[in-house]
Amino acid sequence: MxxxxxxxxxxxxxxxxxxxxxxxxxxxxxxxxxxxxxxxxxxxxxxxxxxGKQGLLLALLEDVLGPSMRQMEGLLTMDVPSVEKLKLHVKGIINIYFRYPFVNRLIHYLFEDQQAGEKVAETISRPLAKTQRSLIEQGIAEGVFKPIDPKLVYFIVLGACDHLFFGTQMLRIAFGVEGVDDDLRRSYTDTLLELLLNGMTVDKPPVERGGPRVRLL
Amino acid sequence: MxxxxxxxxxxxxxxxxxxxxxxxxxxxxxxxxxxxxxxxxxxxxxxxxxxGKQGLLLALLEDVLGPSMRQMEGLLTMDVPSVEKLKLHVKGIINIYFRYPFVNRLIHYLFEDQQAGEKVAETISRPLAKTQRSLIEQGIAEGVFKPIDPKLVYFIVLGACDHLFFGTQMLRIAFGVEGVDDDLRRSYTDTLLELLLNGMTVDKPPVERGGPRVRLL
Missing domain, CATH: 1.10.10.60 (Homeodomain-like)
Known part of the structure; x- marks a missing residue:
């Protein structure tokens, strides 16, 4: 032994x-x-x-995502405004895809097997969805986010985050861009965050709704 | 013969x-x-x-996406506001994934081969990107959209659209949702469109930027 x-x-x-x-x-x-x-x-x-191989792949996923998952759960309990939490959350996800572009394929591959899928759901998908739900609820309670279904946000945010990395062949062949470099990663993150934050935050032009104006971003 | x-x-x-x-x-x-x-x-x-099989798969993709691609190109030349065009565009993409959930996998599979990838880029990806670029440029010219990089929008929009359908195993195992039904399709489309439109349109609260207020949606 x-x-x-x-x-x-x-x-x-x-x-x-x-x-x-x-x-x-x-x-x-x-x-x-x-x-x-x-x-x-x-x-x-x-x-x-x-x-077996499936077990190795699950361990690889935990190795790659585990530290970020624990960091994310830590973030939740911190006294930080929801908008900042969402920024850190989205940046964290994109950084993971940037470092490990295979993560998305690996997750979907493991979901093709019921047992492995349940393991991924338990260790990755549900905690991630719970984090998002909690920060969206915080934002709604702060009066900063509009009511929105966290389950839909989950698919929108993860889909948008992974597509740039998942589609590197498409990026190369269709757009002539050779892989995602640091500049592209940064501008993608900024653009996605701007869309999300503008899209999710309450828009209160004083002329239309009255009341105190909330500082959004 | x-x-x-x-x-x-x-x-x-x-x-x-x-x-x-x-x-x-x-x-x-x-x-x-x-x-x-x-x-x-x-x-x-x-x-x-x-x-050969690759050729059949390319023909299948053309069969499934061709009519929508032509409709989309027709939309471009129509005298319709950019916001409406974007709505029709995103609804069109989601409806395709709803009817043919395999489309995304098929496209990425074909991109793994240089020759097939070039064919898909030529018939699908580049025309789609061109449509998006054109409707974003129209929106900017109308003073409705903020300047935004259409290439990044391409990956964000397609990634968000496809993820719900690509991830049906995840949806089932992690969230207990058995497939995408018509209600889910509709609420996903509405939520994504709200995020995109709020995110992309010019926001001019009069107190901060002055000037006439633009009616957005």
Whole structure:
């Protein structure tokens, strides 16, 4: 039996190998033998540590998204205005896609299997949706956001965030743009946030509704 | 040699068989022999009519999107305010995804091949982007839209539109919603349009910027 340190470092080496292969290829089509070769470990260890390839993919997802998920849950309890929370939230999601463009494909791939899908729902989708719901409710309570269905926002925001990264082939072939660089990431984030914030915040021109004017952005 | 009528009806039968199989499965994983069996035709005809499976998939995409693409180009030349054009445009895209939820996967699949990707870029992506650019430019000229990069809007709008349909497994497993029904389609369209229109239109609260107030929606 490997020691607990060896166990932890071999486990991580397999995750890192899968991660770097997916980043290089812009694809989740990576075989166990390629992961073994890259990590310098025997592919049988995938079964030993993760119960199989599906388990490795779930562990990879947790490795990539876990820290941000915990950061996001921390954000919720902080005394920060809802608009700022939404900005941090959207920037956080786009940064994840920027660093790990394969994440969206991986999530949808895992959702094709009921059991893996339930695991992703439990660890990623529902906590993410809960965060969004909570910050939207905060914004509505602050009188800053209009009432809006958080479930619909979830699909709109995630869809908009991932599409630029999911569609890098389209970006290249149809628009002649070679991948998402830092400038494009920044201008995409700014544009999306401007659309969302203008779209979601209460518009109170004093002439039409009276009452104290709320400072929005 | 088949007559021209036979040719056209066999060709269409193969397209229709692929289409109905993809709709039923919510997946583009459909084999040539399944398409042959569903259409009652020999799978060799796929090579005869389309040059191969890739060609059949391109023809299917044209069959599904072609009429809407032409409608959209017609819309551009009509004397309609930009806001109305944007509404029709977004509704049109969502309706396509509603009827053919496999379209997004099919497009991204075809973009994985350089040659097929160029064909999709030429017939779908670039005309769509051109339509959006033109209606955004009209809106800016009308003083209704703020300056915004149409390329970024393209990815935001398409990503938001497709995600609800692309993520039907996620919708089911994570949110307990069994597929997109007509109510959900309508509320998603309304919410997305409200976000976009509020986000894109010029907001001029008189106290802050002075000048005449523009009636937005």
């Amino acid at each position: 490997p020691s607990s340190n060896e166990r932890s470092s071999s486990r991580q080496a397999l995750i890192d190998a899968a991660k770097s292969l997916m980043i290089e290829r812009g694809s989740i089509e990576v075989s166990l033998s390629e992961i073994a070769q890259r990590s310098g470990l025997n592919s049988a260890l995938v079964k030993y540590y993760f119960g | 088949p007559s021209s009528n036979e040719r056209s009806s066999s060709r269409q039968a193969l397209i229709d068989a692929a289409k109905s199989l993809m709709i039923e499965r919510g997946s583009i994983e459909v084999s040539l022999s399944e398409i042959a069996q569903r259409s009652g035709l020999n799978s060799a005809l796929v090579k005869y009519y389309f040059g």
